[in-house]
Protein backbone atom coordinates (compact mmCIF):
# COMPACT_ATOMS: atom_id res chain seq x y z
CA UNK A 1 0.00 0.00 0.00
CA UNK A 2 1.58 3.27 -1.01
CA UNK A 3 0.46 6.81 -0.66
CA UNK A 4 1.13 9.47 -3.24
CA UNK A 5 1.13 13.07 -2.30
CA UNK A 6 2.08 16.32 -3.92
CA UNK A 7 4.46 18.54 -2.05
CA UNK A 8 4.18 22.24 -2.72
CA UNK A 9 7.35 23.30 -4.50
CA UNK A 10 6.60 26.94 -5.25
CA UNK A 11 3.69 29.30 -5.16
CA UNK A 12 3.67 32.34 -7.41
CA UNK A 13 1.17 35.17 -7.32
CA UNK A 14 0.44 36.25 -10.90
CA UNK A 15 -0.40 39.78 -11.95
CA UNK A 16 -2.65 38.62 -14.76
CA UNK A 17 -6.39 39.08 -14.84
CA UNK A 18 -8.43 36.05 -13.88
CA UNK A 19 -10.31 34.75 -16.96
CA UNK A 20 -13.29 33.99 -14.70
CA UNK A 21 -13.75 37.02 -12.44
CA UNK A 22 -11.28 39.46 -14.05
CA UNK A 23 -9.70 40.16 -10.67
CA UNK A 24 -6.09 41.24 -11.01
CA UNK A 25 -4.75 39.98 -7.71
CA UNK A 26 -6.29 36.56 -7.35
CA UNK A 27 -4.40 34.34 -9.78
CA UNK A 28 -1.75 32.06 -8.42
CA UNK A 29 0.34 29.34 -9.93
CA UNK A 30 1.47 26.46 -7.77
CA UNK A 31 4.05 23.85 -8.58
CA UNK A 32 3.99 20.46 -6.94
CA UNK A 33 6.42 17.60 -6.76
CA UNK A 34 5.23 14.04 -6.41
CA UNK A 35 6.14 12.19 -3.26
CA UNK A 36 5.54 8.48 -2.74
CA UNK A 37 5.36 6.91 0.65
CA UNK A 38 4.65 3.37 1.72
CA UNK A 39 5.42 1.26 4.78
CA UNK A 40 9.02 0.68 3.74
CA UNK A 41 10.26 3.85 2.09
CA UNK A 42 9.63 7.49 1.25
CA UNK A 43 10.60 8.74 -2.14
CA UNK A 44 10.59 12.16 -3.72
CA UNK A 45 10.17 11.73 -7.48
CA UNK A 46 11.24 14.03 -10.31
CA UNK A 47 7.63 14.34 -11.42
CA UNK A 48 6.20 17.81 -11.10
CA UNK A 49 2.83 19.27 -11.86
CA UNK A 50 1.32 22.70 -11.69
CA UNK A 51 -2.07 24.14 -11.00
CA UNK A 52 -3.37 27.62 -11.64
CA UNK A 53 -6.26 28.89 -9.65
CA UNK A 54 -7.86 32.11 -8.54
CA UNK A 55 -8.05 32.93 -4.87
CA UNK A 56 -10.75 35.53 -5.48
CA UNK A 57 -13.36 33.35 -7.19
CA UNK A 58 -11.93 29.94 -6.31
CA UNK A 59 -11.87 28.65 -9.90
CA UNK A 60 -9.19 26.40 -11.26
CA UNK A 61 -7.91 27.98 -14.46
CA UNK A 62 -7.35 25.32 -17.11
CA UNK A 63 -5.05 25.81 -20.11
CA UNK A 64 -8.03 26.26 -22.46
CA UNK A 65 -8.91 29.46 -20.59
CA UNK A 66 -5.44 30.92 -20.68
CA UNK A 67 -4.82 34.14 -22.50
CA UNK A 68 -1.56 34.70 -24.36
CA UNK A 69 -0.20 36.62 -21.39
CA UNK A 70 -1.03 33.85 -18.95
CA UNK A 71 0.56 31.32 -21.26
CA UNK A 72 3.70 33.42 -21.44
CA UNK A 73 4.12 33.70 -17.65
CA UNK A 74 3.26 30.03 -17.28
CA UNK A 75 6.02 29.08 -19.72
CA UNK A 76 8.41 31.40 -17.94
CA UNK A 77 7.82 29.89 -14.50
CA UNK A 78 7.74 26.33 -15.80
CA UNK A 79 11.30 26.85 -16.99
CA UNK A 80 12.29 28.66 -13.82
CA UNK A 81 10.93 26.29 -11.21
CA UNK A 82 13.17 23.29 -10.79
CA UNK A 83 12.22 20.10 -9.03
CA UNK A 84 14.01 19.39 -5.78
CA UNK A 85 16.65 16.72 -5.82
CA UNK A 86 15.04 13.33 -5.59
CA UNK A 87 15.44 11.53 -2.34
CA UNK A 88 14.95 8.06 -1.04
CA UNK A 89 14.51 7.27 2.62
CA UNK A 90 13.85 3.97 4.28
CA UNK A 91 11.33 3.88 7.08
CA UNK A 92 12.03 1.78 10.20
CA UNK A 93 10.09 -1.08 8.58
CA UNK A 94 12.27 -0.74 5.50
CA UNK A 95 15.40 -1.02 7.63
CA UNK A 96 13.94 -3.97 9.46
CA UNK A 97 13.15 -5.68 6.18
CA UNK A 98 16.76 -5.18 5.07
CA UNK A 99 18.20 -6.21 8.43
CA UNK A 100 16.05 -9.31 8.82
CA UNK A 101 17.97 -11.64 6.44
CA UNK A 102 21.26 -10.52 8.02
CA UNK A 103 20.00 -11.19 11.53
CA UNK A 104 18.60 -14.49 10.38
CA UNK A 105 21.86 -15.49 8.68
CA UNK A 106 23.84 -14.46 11.75
CA UNK A 107 21.51 -16.51 13.95
CA UNK A 108 21.86 -19.57 11.74
CA UNK A 109 25.63 -19.13 11.66
CA UNK A 110 25.89 -18.85 15.44
CA UNK A 111 23.61 -21.83 15.86
CA UNK A 112 25.47 -23.93 13.27
CA UNK A 113 28.87 -23.16 14.79
CA UNK A 114 27.61 -24.13 18.22
CA UNK A 115 28.03 -20.67 19.72
CA UNK A 116 24.34 -20.57 20.26
CA UNK A 117 22.40 -23.59 21.42
CA UNK A 118 18.97 -24.21 22.80
Ligand SMILES: [Zn+2]
Nearest residue numbers: 018021054057
Ligand atom coordinates in the same frame (compact mmCIF):
# COMPACT_ATOMS: atom_id res chain seq x y z
ZN1 LIG B 1 -11.13 34.68 -10.38
